[in-house]
Amino acid sequence: MSQSNINSLVEALKFSPDNIPLKLHLAETLFQANRIDEAEFHFNELMQITNDYNVKFKFAQLQFKKGAYSVCIVILEDIIQHATKDKESLLLLTRALVEENSISKAVEIYTQIHEIDPLFTDEKLDNILKIKQEIQEDLYSEDEDEEEDHFLEKPTIDFKDVGGMENIKKEIEMKIIKPLEHQELYKAYGKKIGGGILLYGPPGCGKTFIAKATAGQINSKFISVGLNDILDMWIGNSEKNLHGVFELARRNKPCVLFFDEIDALGTSRSEMKNSGSKQLINQFLLELDGINNDNEGVLILGATNSPWDLDHAFRRPGRFDRIVFVPTPDEDAIISILKLKLKNKPIDTIDYNLLAKKLEKYSGADIEAVIDIAIEEKLEKSFETGIPEPISTKDLLNASKKHKPSTSEWFNTAKNYALFANESGLYDDVLNYLNIKK
Numbered sequence: 001m002s003q004s005n006i007n008s009l010v011e012a013l014k015f016s017p018d019n020i021p022l023k024l025h026l027a028e029t030l031f032q033a034n035r036i037d038e039a040e041f042h043f044n045e046l047m048q049i050t051n052d053y054n055v056k057f058k059f060a061q062l063q064f065k066k067g068a069y070s071v072c073i074v075i076l077e078d079i080i081q082h083a084t085k086d087k088e089s090l091l092l093l094t095r096a097l098v099e100e101n102s103i104s105k106a107v108e109i110y111t112q113i114h115e116i117d118p119l120f121t122d123e124k125l126d127n128i129l130k131i132k133q134e135i136q137e138d139l140y141s142e143d144e145d146e147e148e149d150h151f152l153e154k155p156t157i158d159f160k161d162v163g164g165m166e167n168i169k170k171e172i173e174m175k176i177i178k179p180l181e182h183q184e185l186y187k188a189y190g191k192k193i194g195g196g197i198l199l200y201g202p203p204g205c206g207k208t209f210i211a212k213a214t215a216g217q218i219n220s221k222f223i224s225v226g227l228n229d230i231l232d233m234w235i236g237n238s239e240k241n242l243h244g245v246f247e248l249a250r251r252n253k254p255c256v257l258f259f260d261e262i263d264a265l266g267t268s269r270s271e272m273k274n275s276g277s278k279q280l281i282n283q284f285l286l287e288l289d290g291i292n293n294d295n296e297g298v299l300i301l302g303a304t305n306s307p308w309d310l311d312h313a314f315r316r317p318g319r320f321d322r323i324v325f326v327p328t329p330d331e332d333a334i335i336s337i338l339k340l341k342l343k344n345k346p347i348d349t350i351d352y353n354l355l356a357k358k359l360e361k362y363s364g365a366d367i368e369a370v371i372d373i374a375i376e377e378k379l380e381k382s383f384e385t386g387i388p389e390p391i392s393t394k395d396l397l398n399a400s401k402k403h404k405p406s407t408s409e410w411f412n413t414a415k416n417y418a419l420f421a422n423e424s425g426l427y428d429d430v431l432n433y434l435n436i437k438k
Contacts, residue, residue: 020050028058036066051423053083057092064096071416072096077308078421087116098128152223152252157209158216163336164329165210171324172197172214176299180218180254196288196300196319198262200307201326202410204365206333207303208260210326214301215256222256223249227264230280239283246287246298253297262302263309281311288319305410307426308417315426325429328363328407331356337364338396341371346378348392355396362405373399 023042030039043059046052056075063072076093090113097106107129113120159169175197179186199207208224215222225245232238242265249255259265265284287293288300302320304310314320329337334356342350359367374395382388415434418427431437 020046020052020055024055024058031058031062031065036062040066047420053079056420057089060089060092060096064092064099067099069096069099070413071420073100073102074308074413074416075420081312085112085116087113087120090116091122094125094129098125103129151225151229152221152248153212153215155212155216155222157213159213161216162206162210162213162333164331164333165206165326168199168210168324168326171322172210175322176214176256177218180297196302197322197324198307198310198315198320199301199303199324199326200305202328202363202407202414203305204363204406205326205328206364207326208258209364211256211258211301211303214299215258218254218256218299220254220256220299221249221252222258223252224258224260226260230265238280242280242283242287246293246295249298250293250295254299255297256299256301259300259302261304262314263304263306281313285313285319288314308421323426325427325433327429327433328361328405329367331360333364334359334362334367337367338371341368342391345375346388346390348390350391350396351393354393355400358397358400361407361411362400363407366403366405366407369403370396370399373402 023046027039027042027046030036030042039062043055043062046055047059056079060072060075060079063069063075073093073096076089076096079089080093090109094106094109094113097103097109106125110125110129162169179191199210201207212222212224223245229245230238230241232241245257249257265280288295290296290298300320302314307323315323331353335352338350338352338355359370362370371391374391377399378389378391378395411430411434414427414430415436418430418434419436422428422431
């Protein structure tokens with residue numbers, strides 16, 4: 001389209017600024033004219049005033065063209081989750097995943113295209129993905145594994161051992177601790193004692209630690225469950241393992257049942273290729289609801305780095321109905337981590353407040369890495385003198401320059417979801433943390 005026609009559309013829009021079809025027509029025209037920045041401006045405005053999936057798809061196409069594959073993926077995943085799957089969206093998502101080198105996920109999505117159109121072919125994708133059909137046999141194991149209670153713990157830490165994180169501790173206190181301390185009040189209002197909290201945030205920021213501290217705070221048993229504790233190669237056994245874990249918690253009330261990396265067990269059913277995985281999620285939801293069993297007194301915490309991968313059904317009331325953002329440690333938490341990790345080590349006078357400011361956005365794991373670097377450099381000098389040299393503030397500051405925070409990539413991904421797939425406001429805490437106004 002000529003410049004004069006584009007100018008006409010711009011002029012028409014001045015008289016009808018809320019005309020969505022007109023604004024979309026202008027954005028598409030600019031996109032086709034390869035005026036990407038101008039097109040993106042109008043698409044961004046459209047994204048603020050409409051949830052139309054056609055607008056979102058065209059915006060995803062623009063992001064793909066400009067090489068913003070991560071943003072493209074977030075938008076397409078949102079479309080596929082909430083709207084009818086179509087071949088066009090799945091194909092663009094596959095290509096974006098390939099560009100991001102997420103090959104295994106690309107294979108999953110490409111397989112869904114073949115479920116819609118078995119004869120579909122794309123030479124480039126076929127060569128890259130090399131999809132092979134997997135045949136799964138419905139094998140059932142009749143052998144019952146003996147129940148093992150060895151991972152039932154009684155933590156010795158509580159909230160006093162958790163530096164900072166006051167908002168998170170307050171959320172957990174209202175959902176988990178207060179109901180146990182004031183059972184009669186809760187029963188008077190018909191509130192059950194139990195339920196779930198989902199902790200999400202970048203890796204290495206203390207989600208597991210605060211879960212264990214929660215159990216210590218209420219003097220309860222603690223069960224930590226990982227992927228390997230549940231999954232089994234035999235169909236049906238994973239569901240039995242999951243049921244066994246819940247039963248163990250029910251027999252040891254009050255009990256904090258903690259699922260680490262819960263997204264690995266609760267990935268969106270719409271994205272799964274086989275019925276066995278879907279059945280495991282259905283079993284998980286059944287256990288959370290406590291329809292056939294009493295979950296009162298079973299306090300469930302889940303941790304995930306990728307809440308956007310978790311099936312939406314997990315967030316319904318009575319399941320994980322509180323979603324709590326666990327950011328990088330605040331200044332109090334950083335000081336607490338530094339003191340804990342430097343305890344019993346040769347140290348000079350340490351300016352913890354200065355370090356806390358310099359280590360902003362560092363995860364707990366990052367802070368530990370900084371200390372390790374400082375120790376290694378001190379060891380080199382100590383080999384020469386034979387005397388352990390104390391670690392100083394300067395040593396830790398120098399070490400921090402060699403180890404940058406590992407959380408940047410997570411926040412880039414989370415920001416995209418918060419900006420482009422946040423209709424319920426689920427990730428508003430991420431935007432607040434990043435000081436982004438939507």
